[in-house]
Amino acid sequence: MRNSRKAFVVVVLVIGLLAMVVGCAAPSTPTPTPTATASSPTPTPTTPPPGGDIIIGCVAPLTGDSATFGKSTQNGVQQALDETNAKGGLLGGRQLILKTADDKSDPTEGAAGITRLIEQDKIVAEIGTVQSKVSLAIAPILQAKKIPMVSPTSTNEKVTLVGDFIFRACFIDNFQGTVGAAFAYTNLKVTKAAALFDVGNDYTKGLAESFRDAFTLLGGTIVGFEAHPTGATDFNAQLTKLIAAGPELLYLSDYYNDVGLICKQARALGYKGYFLGGDGWDSPDLVKIGGADVEGGFFTNHFSKDDTRPEVQTFVKAYTAKYGEAPDALAALAYDAANLMLDAITRAGSTDGTAIRDALKTSNFKAVSGTIKFDANRNPIKAAVIIEIKGGQQAYKATVAP
Amino acid sequence: MKKVWRNLPTLRLLIYAVALYILLMLLSSGGILNDYLMIIINICLIYVILATSLNLINGITGLFSVGHMGFAAVGAYVAGTFTTLVWKLPNDGSVSTTLLFIVALVLGGIGAAIVGALIGMPALRLKGDYLAIVTLGFGEIIRTIINNIDAVGGPRGLLGIPALSSFTIIFVATVVTVLILRYLVYSSHGRAMISVREDATAADLVGINTTKYKVWAFVIGAFFAGIGGGLLAHLIQLAHPTQYGFYASFLVLIVVYIGGVGSMTGSILAAFVLTILEKYLLPMLLQWAGLGVEWRMVIYSLLLIIVMIYRPEGLMPREAKFMIPEDH
Numbered sequence: 102m103r104n105s106r107k108a109f110v111v112v113v114l115v116i117g118l119l120a121m122v123v124g125c126a127a128p129s130t131p132t133p134t135p136t137a138t139a140s141s142p143t144p145t146p147t148t149p150p151p152g153g154d155i156i157i158g159c160v161a162p163l164t165g166d167s168a169t170f171g172k173s174t175q176n177g178v179q180q181a182l183d184e185t186n187a188k189g190g191l192l193g194g195r196q197l198i199l200k201t202a203d204d205k206s207d208p209t210e211g212a213a214g215i216t217r218l219i220e221q222d223k224i225v226a227e228i229g230t231v232q233s234k235v236s237l238a239i240a241p242i243l244q245a246k247k248i249p250m251v252s253p254t255s256t257n258e259k260v261t262l263v264g265d266f267i268f269r270a271c272f273i274d275n276f277q278g279t280v281g282a283a284f285a286y287t288n289l290k291v292t293k294a295a296a297l298f299d300v301g302n303d304y305t306k307g308l309a310e311s312f313r314d315a316f317t318l319l320g321g322t323i324v325g326f327e328a329h330p331t332g333a334t335d336f337n338a339q340l341t342k343l344i345a346a347g348p349e350l351l352y353l354s355d356y357y358n359d360v361g362l363i364c365k366q367a368r369a370l371g372y373k374g375y376f377l378g379g380d381g382w383d384s385p386d387l388v389k390i391g392g393a394d395v396e397g398g399f400f401t402n403h404f405s406k407d408d409t410r411p412e413v414q415t416f417v418k419a420y421t422a423k424y425g426e427a428p429d430a431l432a433a434l435a436y437d438a439a440n441l442m443l444d445a446i447t448r449a450g451s452t453d454g455t456a457i458r459d460a461l462k463t464s465n466f467k468a469v470s471g472t473i474k475f476d477a478n479r480n481p482i483k484a485a486v487i488i489e490i491k492g493g494q495q496a497y498k499a500t501v502a503p
Numbered sequence: 504m505k506k507v508w509r510n511l512p513t514l515r516l517l518i519y520a521v522a523l524y525i526l527l528m529l530l531s532s533g534g535i536l537n538d539y540l541m542i543i544i545n546i547c548l549i550y551v552i553l554a555t556s557l558n559l560i561n562g563i564t565g566l567f568s569v570g571h572m573g574f575a576a577v578g579a580y581v582a583g584t585f586t587t588l589v590w591k592l593p594n595d596g597s598v599s600t601t602l603l604f605i606v607a608l609v610l611g612g613i614g615a616a617i618v619g620a621l622i623g624m625p626a627l628r629l630k631g632d633y634l635a636i637v638t639l640g641f642g643e644i645i646r647t648i649i650n651n652i653d654a655v656g657g658p659r660g661l662l663g664i665p666a667l668s669s670f671t672i673i674f675v676a677t678v679v680t681v682l683i684l685r686y687l688v689y690s691s692h693g694r695a696m697i698s699v700r701e702d703a704t705a706a707d708l709v710g711i712n713t714t715k716y717k718v719w720a721f722v723i724g725a726f727f728a729g730i731g732g733g734l735l736a737h738l739i740q741l742a743h744p745t746q747y748g749f750y751a752s753f754l755v756l757i758v759v760y761i762g763g764v765g766s767m768t769g770s771i772l773a774a775f776v777l778t779i780l781e782k783y784l785l786p787m788l789l790q791w792a793g794l795g796v797e798w799r800m801v802i803y804s805l806l807l808i809i810v811m812i813y814r815p816e817g818l819m820p821r822e823a824k825f826m827i828p829e830d831h
Contacts, residue, residue: 151768163797167543202786203796208746212739213542213782220539221787234660234743241666241740301650303659328649 104232105184154198155191155452157182157442158224160214160239162231162267165201170231170431174253175201176424177435178228184419192450197443204230208238225452226250228438229433231246233257233303240267247454249461250443252400253434256304261479266458270438270470274304277379277401278311280485280501284399285350285377287320288487288499293324293450295348297339297363299355301331308354308379324348325373329359340370349374356381361390368394375399383430388493398490404432404470404487405497416469430470437468444475471500505743513682516679520678531670542738543782544668548677549735550774554758555684555728555767561756562722562765565700566801567635571755576747578729579736580649582611583661586737587653587807594665594804604667608676608733615729618645623721628716642752649744658827660743661736668738676734680727684767687723696720700765761810763817773818780806801824 121406151248161171161176182197190196200222202214210232211230218224219242230236243250244264252260254268256277261267285291294316304502306328312350313323320374324346343351345369351367353360353376364376376398383402387395406417406427416436428436445460446452466473471483487498509812520679527544536544585607586592592600626637655661681725687693695716697817699707703713786797810818 152518163795164800168797201796204801205800206745208739208741208743209546209735213539213546214786216539216785216787217544220537233743237660237662238739238741257659261661299707301647301658303657306658331650 107452111424116307123272128181128224144163152192152195152452152501154196155446156198156222156224157439158215158218158229159199159201160204160211160218160227160229160235162206162235163202164199165205167206167231170254171203173233173429173431174229174435175199176420177428177432177437180416180420180423180432181436181439181443184357191443191446193451199232202225204239206235208235209321211235211239212242215242216359216372217249224248225454226442226446226457227441228253228435232254233260236260237263240264242352243267247458249442249445249454249458252440253438253460257307257351258278258478258480268441268461270434270441270468270473270481271403272483272485273480274307274313278308278313279485280313280401281308281352281379282312282315283317284487284499284501286316286332286403287376288319289350289375289377289399291375292321293346293348293382294321294350294352295323295325295327295343295346296354297327297329297336297343298353299331299333299359300328302355303352305379307354307382308407309352312352312354322386323445331386332360334362337370338365340367340372344370344372347403351376357384357387358390361387361392363389364398365396366415380430383488388490395490395495398408399498400488401485402488402502403485404433405495406502407497408486412467412469433469434482437470437473440468441466441473457499513686516682516685517678520674522609524674527670527674529649540672540783541602542625543779544645544794545668545673546782547775547778549731550682550755550758550778551730551771552727552734553755554762554770554774555681556724556731557725558759558767559684559687559760560720560724560765561759562770563693563700564696564717566717566720567634568638568721568724569749569756570638570640570752571724572732572747572752573642573645574619574725574728575620575732575735575751576645576649576742576744577615577725578611578732579742579747580611580655580661580732581614581729582607582733583664583736584639585610586667587661587664587798592665592667593656594667596667596669597807599753600665600667601672603673606735608730611733612726612729612806615732616726619721619725620718623718627717627721639749640746642749646748649747655742656732658744660741662679662741664736664742666737668734673734673738676730680730683721684727688767692716692719697759702710705764757807761807761817764818766786766817768817769817769819776818 122260152486158176161174162168163171168373179199186196189265202213202219204214227248229252229318231254234251234256237260240260240263244266247266248325248386249266254271255269256271256274261269285294296309296312298305303364313326316324325343325348327343329339331338347378358376378400380402382400389430417428420432439463444466445457445464449460462475464473464475473481473483478483486500488495491499531541553575560566560568586604590603592603622641626634629637650658695711698711699713699716706713757774758777759770761777763769781803785802786796789798791798
């Protein structure tokens with residue numbers, strides 16, 4: 102008998118807990134009861150502007166192993182919103198408000214976070230998120246709700262294929278590999294190349310494969326194509342094999358920390374040729390780890406802060422003044438993604454998701470990372486920059502148009 | 504009548520479950536429970552499946568497994584392979600699709616159970632810390648193998664999984680899991696598992712095949728973890744190797760230990776409390792307090808530490824057995 106009473110108590114507790122949850126969910130009801138409004142976390146503004154504020158969502162990895170990416174992304178979006186607000190807002194003086202959710206680099210967290218932004222905060226557009234795997238989890242939700250999304254940095258080509266409300270501001274994986282191959286073949290006049298990549302990382306694998314395909318198509322020869330496991334620090338086995346095949350160029354699609362070590366170990370093994378990589382190299386720590394051995398290495402990137410175009414210089418100056426550090430590519434792309442969205446909202450003349458989507462499709466926007474137009478799969482058509490490591494600094498080398 | 508009622512605990516539990524289901528469905532269709540709350544409830548229920556199945560291994564049988572999400576990964580990938588790559592199921596939620604989805608889930612569970620048996624047989628010669636290390640390594644092996652299978656996307660993950668995990672299917676799966684585990688625990692087999700936990704040598708002496716019961720605990724725990732993994736993959740329409748790493752296994756372990764190791768009720772309660780706290784209450788509180796969302800995990804971790812200091816036995820101690828049949 103005692104147990105059945107206990108059972109009853111637990112069931113009541115669970116239902117009570119759920120009732121509490123429901124009580125807090127006031128904003129979702131069309132006509133909230135007075136008690137529900139009292140417990141509502143967001144106080145309603147006393148004098149709303151015509152049409153109210155425009156709420157923009159941003160899901161980003163603010164904690165976890167990619168927290169610096171998330172922070173840069175959030176800063177970039179905030180910068181774009183603040184600048185527009187300072188100019189008087191959008192659609193006749195409506196202010197922009199940013200609502201963020203942390204995805205912890207976890208698809209499940211991302212799915213929960215984006216539904217929160219949609220249901221509780223009533224976002225009209227989403228900027229985010231950083232990693233492709235999380236973007237792939239949030240994109241179907243936004244697509245079903247007809248809310249447009251621009252991901253600043255999700256490079257997996259499948260992301261925008263989820264649906265016609267999903268856009269991105271960066272080029273896709275295979276574009277970077279293709280640009281790298283073109284630069285190696287035409288500018289560096291290399292005919293024999295080899296690649297080393299991380300087998301547990303979709304980004305580095307995708308880059309290496311597209312480099313291999315594009316380089317072969319141009320007429321070059323891939324003399325070696327080796328993988329290393331995630332988290333490896335000793336690359337001597339793979340490098341010995343690759344160097345023995347006599348490549349003039351090593352394509353290293355890894356992130357900066359691995360690249361630094363690989364370059365060191367390759368030079369120690371007597372390798373004399375070029376190093377080339379992707380935007381994973383974009384960190385001051387590359388030179389700290391690789392030292393003199395990464396000197397003269399090239400990588401493809403979304404933008405260079407030394408680019409003299411006025412869009413770039415204005416952004417770099419404003420961002421540095423606000424956050425006390427120069428923007429990285431993630432901040433620049435987030436800034437571009439937000440501005441693309443704001444431009445589309447202005448041209449659409451409304452906050453209706455379908456109208457914004459249609460406006461986004463016809464974008465022709467002078468962004469920090471180049472002039473952006475979208476192709477049929479909602480990927481941007483824009484140029485990439487080549488950066489050279491010179492004297493321990495990143496130096497702008499060339500702009501390569503697709 | 505009263506006697507019948509008392510002697511039919513299953514019926515009583517089922518009535519509670521159906522009442523809860525109807526309540527949630529009414530709130531959902533009435534628009535009071537919006538999509539955000541529904542996705543949180545769905546995640547809670549999946550955590551109930553993962554935590555109760557881990558509790559069978561860690562709490563009831565007294566083993567120490569820290570690679571539980573490895574089994575979930577097998578379930579997710581097997582079920583996802585069938586629904587996405589083999590049958591190419593649409594998103595329509597028709598009867599035939601749902602039936603095939605259930606078949607895929609069970610196949611995922613069986614796949615995980617086979618892996619559980621394969622890992623269990625050699626590993627269960629080990630005890631305590633050593634077993635923990637083996638299960639930890641096992642979780643990483645599963646992840647690495649998936650990374651290297653290009654047919655299921657490799658490091659890019661298995662994409663384009665249809666969204667078939669409806670609230671109803673997740674709810675039914677959870678109730679079935681909990682009922683089966685409950686009956687198992689109070690059966691003679693369950694008693695044998697508990698005896699392994701209490702004193703393996705004494706259990707051996709009275710003629711219980713301790714190795715057999717350890718392997719069975721792994722196989723059954725892995726089966727339900729596989730079901731949970733399959734449901735999760737079809738909820739967020741994606742299976743990615745990084746979702747099933749050590750950190751994810753650790754989250755399930757936290758649910759089991761905060762809930763009270765050995766208490767199924769505790770696992771159920773903690774799955775709800777912790778998920779709602781982390782995914783709903785804390786973001787809301789932070790917004791209200793004007794703090795950044797990055798504070799969420801700081802506060803969440805602090806709360807876990809406080810619970811462990813003041814209530815090391817967990818929210819529900821082992822004695823609080825709510826789902827016990829009356830004659831015990």
